[in-house]
Amino acid sequence: MTGARGYHHGDLRRALLAAAAVAIEESGPAALSLRDLARRAGVSHAAPAHHFGDKPGLLTALAVEGFDLLAAALQTGDSLLEMGVAYVDFAVRRRAHFEVMYSPDLYRADAPEVVAARGRSRAVLRSAVADLPPGPGAVGGAAGDALAAWSIVHGFATLWKAGALPDEAGDDPREAARVVIRRLFGSRVADVDARGQAAPPARSPRTPA
Amino acid sequence: MTGARGYHHGDLRRALLAAAAVAIEESGPAALSLRDLARRAGVSHAAPAHHFGDKPGLLTALAVEGFDLLAAALQTGDSLLEMGVAYVDFAVRRRAHFEVMYSPDLYRADAPEVVAARGRSRAVLRSAVADLPPGPGAVGGAAGDALAAWSIVHGFATLWKAGALPDEAGDDPREAARVVIRRLFGSRVADVDARGQAAPPARSPRTPA
DNA sequence: CGCATATCTTGTCAACGGTAAGATATGCTT
DNA sequence: AAGCATATCTTACCGTTGACAAGATATGCG
Numbered sequence: 276m277t278g279a280r281g282y283h284h285g286d287l288r289r290a291l292l293a294a295a296a297v298a299i300e301e302s303g304p305a306a307l308s309l310r311d312l313a314r315r316a317g318v319s320h321a322a323p324a325h326h327f328g329d330k331p332g333l334l335t336a337l338a339v340e341g342f343d344l345l346a347a348a349l350q351t352g353d354s355l356l357e358m359g360v361a362y363v364d365f366a367v368r369r370r371a372h373f374e375v376m377y378s379p380d381l382y383r384a385d386a387p388e389v390v391a392a393r394g395r396s397r398a399v400l401r402s403a404v405a406d407l408p409p410g411p412g413a414v415g416g417a418a419g420d421a422l423a424a425w426s427i428v429h430g431f432a433t434l435w436k437a438g439a440l441p442d443e444a445g446d447d448p449r450e451a452a453r454v455v456i457r458r459l460f461g462s463r464v465a466d467v468d469a470r471g472q473a474a475p476p477a478r479s480p481r482t483p484a
Numbered sequence: 485m486t487g488a489r490g491y492h493h494g495d496l497r498r499a500l501l502a503a504a505a506v507a508i509e510e511s512g513p514a515a516l517s518l519r520d521l522a523r524r525a526g527v528s529h530a531a532p533a534h535h536f537g538d539k540p541g542l543l544t545a546l547a548v549e550g551f552d553l554l555a556a557a558l559q560t561g562d563s564l565l566e567m568g569v570a571y572v573d574f575a576v577r578r579r580a581h582f583e584v585m586y587s588p589d590l591y592r593a594d595a596p597e598v599v600a601a602r603g604r605s606r607a608v609l610r611s612a613v614a615d616l617p618p619g620p621g622a623v624g625g626a627a628g629d630a631l632a633a634w635s636i637v638h639g640f641a642t643l644w645k646a647g648a649l650p651d652e653a654g655d656d657p658r659e660a661a662r663v664v665i666r667r668l669f670g671s672r673v674a675d676v677d678a679r680g681q682a683a684p685p686a687r688s689p690r691t692p693a
Numbered sequence: 694c695g696c697a698t699a700t701c702t703t704g705t706c707a708a709c710g711g712t713a714a715g716a717t718a719t720g721c722t723t
Numbered sequence: 724a725a726g727c728a729t730a731t732c733t734t735a736c737c738g739t740t741g742a743c744a745a746g747a748t749a750t751g752c753g
Contacts, residue, residue, distance in 0.1 A: 282716085282717050282718055282731080282732060282733085283717080283718055283719080283730090283731060283732070284731085284732080287731080287732085302589065303587070303589025303590070304514065304589075305513065305514045305587075305589060305590055306589070308708080308709065308710090309709080309710065309711095310708075310709060310710080311709095318732070318733085319732065319733050319734075320709090320710090320733095321711085321712085321713095321732075321733070321734080321735095322731080322732055322733080324710090324711070324712085325730080325731060325732070326731090329710075329711070330710070330711095377642065377643075377646045377648065378512075378514075378646075379646050379647060380511065380512025380513075380514060380515070381512070381514055384646075384647065393648065397650070418650075418652050419663055419664070419667055420667070422640070422649065422652075422653060422660070422663075422664055423636065423664045423667040423668065425639070425643065426635075426636045426637075426639035426640035426643060426664055427632065427635050427636040427639055427668065428635075428639065429639035429642060429643055430634070430635035430636055430637065430638035430639020430640065430641075430642065431631070431635035431639065432639075433586065433638060433639065433642055434586075434634065434635060434638055437586045437587075437588050437593075438588060438593065439586065439602065440631070441606070441627075443627050443631075444631060451631070454628055454631075455628070455631055455632045455635055458628055458629070458632040458668070459632065459636070459667070459668050491700080491701060491702085491747085491748050491749055492699090492700060492701070492748085492749055492750080493700085493701080496700080496701085517739085517740065517741090518740080518741065518742095519739080519740065519741080520740095527701070527702090528701065528702050528703075529702095529703095529740090529741090530701075530702070530703080530704095530742085530743085531700080531701055531702080533741090533742075533743085534699080534700060534701070535700090538741075538742070539741070539742095694753100695752105695753090696751105696752090696753085697750100697751090697752085697753095698749100698750080698751085698752100699748105699749085699750070699751095700747105700748080700749070700750085701746105701747080701748075701749090702745100702746080702747065702748090703744105703745090703746075703747090704743105704744085704745085704746095705742100705743085705744080705745105706741105706742085706743085706744105707740105707741095707742095708739105708740085708741090709738105709739080709740075709741100710737105710738095710739085710740100711736105711737085711738095711739105712735105712736085712737085713734105713735085713736085713737105714733100714734090714735085714736105715732105715733080715734075715735095716731100716732080716733070716734090717730105717731080717732075717733090718729100718730085718731075718732090719728105719729080719730070719731085720727100720728090720729085720730090721726105721727090721728080721729095722725105722726090722727085722728095723724100723725090723726090723727105
């Protein structure tokens with residue numbers, strides 16, 4: 276375990292990934308230092324190289340972990356609306372993973388593990404979109420639905436994280452995300468009356484049909 | 485002009501910003517090196533410090549320039565649809581500026597010039613949204629429209645740039661953006677034939693819901 | 694013409710990423 | 724249980740970077 280102090284760390288790979296997430300949340304991915312991670316983990320500055328090769332290697336592992344975490348987070352929501360909220364929630368709460376995942380310059384985005392993990396999270400979104408009743412002005416069909424849903428949710432999350440939104444957006448990203456998603460899909464999306472009266476104040480974990 | 489070779493460069497500040505944009509387009513903002521910029525501009529490694537102070541200072545200037553360029557680009561489109569397309573086009577063609585603008589960890593996003601420039605581009609978007617006929621499921625009113633429009637366009641642009649979209653999205657970001665935007669606003673947005681040929685300059689007559 | 698100032702240079706330092714070579718623990722084979 | 728191959732970690736080093744200090748040179752204003 277991590278308690279094994281001595282020449283061998285015991286779980287250095289995990290410890291480095293966790294330290295990387297913390298460090299990135301503190302100062303962003305650009306300021307990440309492998310030597311700082313090594314210090315946080317209590318090992319020498321050359322230890323990370325054995326597990327990840329180089330900095331892009333470490334961030335590649337973090338991206339893979341992120342895509343898998345995202346896929347898992349999305350699966351908790353049963354409706355497309357809740358899945359979108361879960362996407363935004365993931366972006367806000369796991370800032371480090373999210374930022375790296377969508378910064379392909381920082382890691383090897385074409386590595387097979389990354390492609391596979393990204394495909395898994397994409398499949399979850401697809402399955403939810405497929406359950407959506409067809410809409411009136413469906414220009415691009417289900418693929419268009421998926422693209423639009425992904426775009427609006429990703430854009431909202433990114434802008435929120437970047438602090439680029441005006442204050443009117445409020446302070447609860449989950450609630451604001453609900454409003455935006457409902458504006459895209461209207462009554463096609465679950466669990467809220469189509470007229471879209473002010474959103475329900477309490478979060479309702481169960482979604483009555 | 486830039487031709488003034490000698491002890492003084494003549495237009496070093498501009499030259500450095502331009503070189504930064506090129507370098508970032510090549511390798512991303514994380515790999516940016518002030519010394520490399522100095523080499524490209526033909527000056528010593530300490531020259532940039534006089535104009536920008538430090539690296540965040542240079543990126544702050546680049547972000548301000550980017551927000552102003554964005555505001556100008558948005559103003560070319562008269563309809564909200566075309567403005568959205570212009571947003572995506574800006575993100576794809578001026579990758580460097582766009583990436584920096586929405587990476588607040590890289591620069592001083594709270595600097596007054598940045599806040600002002602960002603406000604200017606936001607005002608352009610607002611004015612276009614205000615012209616939009618009210619929609620049926622207007623949850624958040626015009627502010628909700630603006631938030632949704634900005635989110636979907638920003639998300640699409642970001643995902644496109646990150647290469648995170650499946651191949652079905654096609655290879656023309658402007659066309660794909662049109663489809664996505666139309667899915668959000670439906671008939672409320674200027675009408676365009678499904679092929680997405682250039683939109684009519686005049687705003688469409690009132691669109692029946 | 695002379696001086697204040699803006700601009701650029703050279704020199705220096707600590708920190709970083711990456712590599713090489715050596716030390717130590719782990720686990721497999723017999 | 725012993726020995727050896729291998730995984731893991733350390734120490735040492737190199738070139739590059741960002742930042743700072745101090746000096747050199749050009750520009751503009753009186």
